[in-house]
Amino acid sequence: MLLLAFAVAIGLVSPARAQQKTNVDKIVAKVDNYIVLRSDVEMTYVQMLSNGEKDNGNLKCEVLENLLVSKMMLAKAEIDSVMVEDAMVEDQMTRRMQYFINQIGSQEKLEELYGKTIDQLKGELRKQVREQMIVQKMQETITADVKVTPAEVRKFFNSIPRDSLPYFSTEVEVGQIVKYPEVSKEQKQKAKEKLQDLRKRIVNGEDFAELSKTYSEDPGSAKKGGDLGWWGRGAMVPEFEGAALQLKPGEMSPVIESPFGFHLIRLEERKGTQYRARHILIKPESSTLDLNDAKDYLDSLRSVILADSISFEKAAKEYSDDEMTKTSGGFFVDPSTNISRMPVESIDPVVFFVIDTMKVGNISPPLKFRTEDGKDALRILYYKARTAPHQANLKEDYQKIYNAALAEKKQRLLSDWFESTRSEVYISIDPMYDSCDLLNKETF
Template identity: 55%
Template sequence: MALSAFAALCFLATSATAFAQAPVQQVQVDGIIAKVDNNVILRSDLEFGYLQYLAQTKQQPSEELKCQLFTSLLQDKLLLARAEVDSVVVDEAMVSSNLDERINYLASQVGGTDRLEQYYNKSLRQLKDELRKTVREQLVMEKMQRQITEKVSVTPKEIKKYFNNIPKDSLPYFSTEVEIGQIVKEAEISRQQKQEARQKLEELRKRILAGEDFATLAKEYSQDPGSAQAGGELGFFKKKELVPEYEAAALRLQPGEMSNVIESQFGFHLIQLIERRGQEFNTRHILIKPGTATVDLNAAAEELDSVRNMVLNDSLTFAQAAKEYSDDENTKDNGGMLSNRATGFTYIPMDQVDPAIFFVIDTMEVGDISEPIAYTTPDGKEAMRIIYLKSKTQPHQANLDDDYQKIASAALNQKRSKAVNEWFKKNINSVYIEIDPEYQDCNLLQKPVQ
């Protein structure tokens, strides 16, 4: 059972309705139930993760399940403790990027950033501040697990043995699944549109210099939904946690000073430094994004139409075209293929396909590529994309011929899991561990590896 550190971010994606339907149980007063070196597990961590897991999986409550969750949390803390000893760290830019991606995903699940803020009764800035440590810890744990399992592999013989050991009446039944690729072209922003955005900020800068309040104007004009309502305030960040252009301009300022108009990948900014605190700094900003015009979308569509014709005429493969022409950094190096977030596979059940894509591929044959269609990227940019239906499987019971990739992955995961468990057994005495007597019997790390 691979539940991450208190599984906060995984379970945040559960809808408000699902959470409301979680079993209501008496929760004891919060307190520390385990220590692993400098890392602690709170009773609230366990109870919250347990209720969320029940809501998400519809399983019946059981002490065994809670015990498994506790052991998973204990494993997480052991990974973190060993990572500190072994000086395993992750880049802060990766933390920020991963945090933004997850926040955007959560917002898309609940109907936008406004709904997300309303649901948690917190601004995006507050949510990011609270989740940053959890995201960093998750990335560190993932890096540790990769180091532990990097040499683990499975042979065809092991894959076949794994499959043959599954009872026939327990073989999974797969519904219709598809493999979908995309090539994305973002609308180019014209020089005129950039100039208009810059000019708007220059006018706001003059108003601030004339005495108007920066925060008030940020609330009214900033196009950053995560900070506008807070008067543009972003909160404290360390070096390399913000985009380079923004950080460089901010660090040249004295508290209370305002920057000139600066450009970043997000648009144009006016920045005011609020406070420095050691290696951290707090700023507020006004963001103006250049608009995208219809003519720019037409240009993107024309380019994609040309790319589509090259693929259809066998001048290059779809994967080659994606790598060379796609603006989607998440898929261009993966042959343009979309992945199932839950499994990491390129096979996606039809009932989990994005509705915007579902209605495009519904009438397509395997191998078809759609005409260019309008698309809004996860970060709000206007774009066009073409969709490729690579494969479509019919509903069937798992078998080695049709599902070799999935079975091989499952066999590899089982072998990796065993390697991680063996690592835990070897390293459990290398750190200080203290467990509340109530949970002593839940320490599954002390039990033999299966």
């Protein structure tokens, strides 16, 4: 769906589809100099249905209203001189483009698929990204002070028909404290020497890309000959970026160290603040002694927690090496709700099979595992709670209901803002949407 949205946003459609789009598309609303196309409404409508929204007969009207509010925010931002910095737009655009490249397989495949260079694609996407960021900034400004009280949460919950309350599957709360073994100097030296030997082979005529395919321990780029695609300043870790940007196209770096391991880097191309490089990554392996030291550390920390000398949450914030979970007291968080109680089907299967053998309230002994980037690590798991399948209720689901009530209140505020602000801009809506009654059937 994201790829489809990307294609529609910058006109990446086949000639037949392009002709069809020309024939059926039309402007259905205007807000000052900003327009809403019929395809915008239809595309968003399909996305909402795919995300589980139900059409009560009024969904397309809701879609159009949301699009109108967004366009009005853009128009009002122009009046109020609300802007986003070019650097922030470029960074966001580069990240999104890299996502699409990763999904399709390579920059070359993306360019071949759409018959446009990466710079052309970014040029066509830049306006949309900037507008999205301005709308987000306006929304955050308008709703910054919105809060809901416990009484409002209760009122919101009681307004939901009993037969419409959601049913939640089994949910669990699981936390972790992670320890990365301290890699010894000897292991680091082995990794450096391996890369130095590869560098000599490249200097003597062997192909960088082929050696990367064979030896690099970066699974994402190794199969592409180490090609990392295009990135902007600030996207890579400083050690890597600093070394890459000191090179001229075609030059190769000495062995450099980053938090990911040791690299050989070859700069392929550079255009302004954007650059494309290849690398060969070798990660120093932890020795058995290194792993045992980490295990002893976690064993001691577990004993302190079990003795109630420190809470698990505090220990995770102070001592865990995992940046993603330590800020939440070690707990895995459901990204859709931003709370730590998660459906069991959303839990990492490796974690699930461990807690399936544990009792609620227990903390596991240190367990060896591999991180997403392939590092050896150890962790202890805390099985805090388990909630049986149930229909939504205030006692067990207060945070979820709070989030829903807050979202509804913000949406009401945005609708009120639309009503109070619309007189400041020119708005017109195609008669085909008269039944939506968005402007009380008045045409401006």
